[in-house]
Amino acid sequence: MTLTQLRAFIAAIDDGSFTGAAGRLGIAQPTVSALIRKLEEHHGLPLFIRTGRRLELTAAGSELVGWARQIVESADRADEALVELRGLERGSISLGVLRNANFYFLPDVVETFRRRRPHVQLRLFGQNSFEVVEGVKAGRFEAGIVVLPVPDDELEVFPLLRDEVLWASADPTRVSAPVTVEQVAEGPAVLYDASHSWNDPTRRQLSERAQERGLRIEPVVEVEYLEAALELVRRGIGDTMVSSAVASSAAFPDGICTAPFAEPLFDTIAVIRRANSVMSPAILEVVDLVGAVLRERSAAAARVSASGDVPEAY
Incomplete structure (x- = not known):
């Protein structure tokens, strides 16, 4: 049973003949007859009594008509929605x-997307980049915005912005100069994204640098969320890593100082999608908005750097 066969069946009922159904559907009359014949052969039951000028439904046809209309109408509504x-x-x-x-x-x-498209529901899943990758691969998300590096098998990756990672401490003496991996390994360190630990892209970069020097970074505390880590840093429990975007935001806690790494460390933010997939226009618009906001942030940071001003968070 196909949707085309059901459309021919409904058209034949509404017009009372295969000829009328053919005109309604814009196809040849023999095609309508063949579609309905295949539907009858599939179930081994006649659907019409072919006598007189007008078609009449058999018991099987009468049983099918309600379901057929429901299926065709649902398909039409689904098509309209898409x-x-x-x-x-x-x-x-x-x-x-x-x-x-x-x-x-x-x-x-x-804010911008809602203003432009008030009737499109936007569902944003704020997870660790590792989980976003899994969600994109599984088809739960059309696309994802992640921090690189991520496993890119089955994915296409489009970098958007590179943001420097800083080391943050409540003790100004620990961040009075660029920080080395040796200093980080000496601790104490408070790290977030506990669920994913060293699968987190930024933590992985830091771990790889430590391993190259025969060192191991062992945090004194691991928490799930950045906000919790920053509060512990503010209280002097340990130090943590933050991106420049976080450090320069109004939400960054007072009393925390930052410094770059002696060997600069960067987060690269990128769009990912499944290989050979096509993103819907709505997702493309959101991705374009993300890119525009990130470019504006980057340009603003460059202007601050060129002027010699230092954001208060630093």
């Missing part, structure tokens, strides 16, 4: 985002 989503009028889209998206782009992007 057409409207293609035009960004309504629907729902899902995008995976890095956990600290709020510091980079999330409020500005959501």
